[in-house]
Amino acid sequence: MLREIRPAIIVLVLLTLITGLAYPLALTAIAGVLFPKQAEGSLIERDGKVVGSAVIGQEFKDDKYFHGRPSATTAPDPADSTKTVPAPYNAANSGGSNLGPTSKALNDRVKEDVDKLKAENPSTSVPIDLVTTSGSGLDPDISPEAALFQVPRVAKARNMPEDRVRALVAENTKGRLAGLLGEPPILPGESENRYAALRGEVERTINPKTIFEQMRVQTLTDTIWEEMRYKRFGAKLIDGARVNALAVLMTPFMSFSHRQAVALADDYYSTDPKKNEKAARHLAFFGVTLDMIHAKAAALEGPNLALFDRLIANRQSANRVLLNDHERRERKAKKSEMRAKAAVSEPPVKLKAV
Numbered sequence: 001m002l003r004e005i006r007p008a009i010i011v012l013v014l015l016t017l018i019t020g021l022a023y024p025l026a027l028t029a030i031a032g033v034l035f036p037k038q039a040e041g042s043l044i045e046r047d048g049k050v051v052g053s054a055v056i057g058q059e060f061k062d063d064k065y066f067h068g069r070p071s072a073t074t075a076p077d078p079a080d081s082t083k084t085v086p087a088p089y090n091a092a093n094s095g096g097s098n099l100g101p102t103s104k105a106l107n108d109r110v111k112e113d114v115d116k117l118k119a120e121n122p123s124t125s126v127p128i129d130l131v132t133t134s135g136s137g138l139d140p141d142i143s144p145e146a147a148l149f150q151v152p153r154v155a156k157a158r159n160m161p162e163d164r165v166r167a168l169v170a171e172n173t174k175g176r177l178a179g180l181l182g183e184p185p186i187l188p189g190e191s192e193n194r195y196a197a198l199r200g201e202v203e204r205t206i207n208p209k210t211i212f213e214q215m216r217v218q219t220l221t222d223t224i225w226e227e228m229r230y231k232r233f234g235a236k237l238i239d240g241a242r243v244n245a246l247a248v249l250m251t252p253f254m255s256f257s258h259r260q261a262v263a264l265a266d267d268y269y270s271t272d273p274k275k276n277e278k279a280a281r282h283l284a285f286f287g288v289t290l291d292m293i294h295a296k297a298a299a300l301e302g303p304n305l306a307l308f309d310r311l312i313a314n315r316q317s318a319n320r321v322l323l324n325d326h327e328r329r330e331r332k333a334k335k336s337e338m339r340a341k342a343a344v345s346e347p348p349v350k351l352k353a354v
Helices: 002-034 104-120 144-149 151-158 162-171 192-206 211-240 242-250 258-268 273-286 290-300 302-345
Strands: 043-046 049-053 074-077 080-086
Touching: 144 151, 144 162, 151 162, 192 211, 211 242, 211 290, 211 302, 242 258, 242 273, 242 290, 258 273, 290 302
Parallel strands: none
Antiparallel strands: 043 049, 074 080
8 A cells, every 4th residue: 555655645745845845946036036126025115214015005195196096905903803994005915895886885985985086176087996996905006097187186285387297197107018918098199188078978978876887988988989099090091101092093194104103192292382282283184183092092001901990890899889788777777766666656555354
């Protein structure tokens, strides 16, 4: 029997030493060499004193600081060890609130936070991450939208111009991870005002009453914005192909070589009025119109535009799903309300002895 058990015991001991001792020690040593700051907890020091960690949020209440996401972490009650008390960003007890969609406590807390933030900045929609907790309760990051929402308060508290604070927010906004993961709501060259106007329009349409409807507002806004973004990218693609399209259109004419056609196309889209006017006369003579140039550019960029068309179709499909879901919930709520009213209005049934 010992002969059969011995190999199992040896394998157990070897794997315990390798995976339980050698592997963790090796990884710790490698991490300490390659990523010394992260391996030690990404600690932040000020005047030689550790004041926090870059990967764990902190609660700030002063108006001159940007406030992070709410945290649902707790700690044992000093007065009664069987109970807990709120302890925001408690790294020793990471976790969410475990409150579900029907929780009155969750909805009341969110409504209170939304009302408080609306009083702070009534002209802007409240970003969803300023009233919802993260799954860990330790998340130190907020969205660019949440940071910009707080700019007026921070600027006023620090007696600084709002534009300067906005510039600081832009400088400290992280891009995509490895250039791939994550999607900032506003890309360079896009309008924050247009995004805010779109979000306001979606919010007025849905008229959110709960935190989950607020989340649908944010999701639908970002989905529609992405659809609009693809359309803009497609338009820019055609716009960029105009010169090449015009050269292709002009080349077949007997009096133009390909090189002359390209030069004519460059002149037509030149900022020099004289060159532009001369090239326009040539186009008019040969009957080339703007619609023809646009159509040729679209034909030349066909495969790329087909990709944008698929992306737009996917976004539109997602929009329909979200709106249908909202309408279904509204119908269900109205039916429940009607049933409740009918139950109240119906007279009680009286039984009569026979």
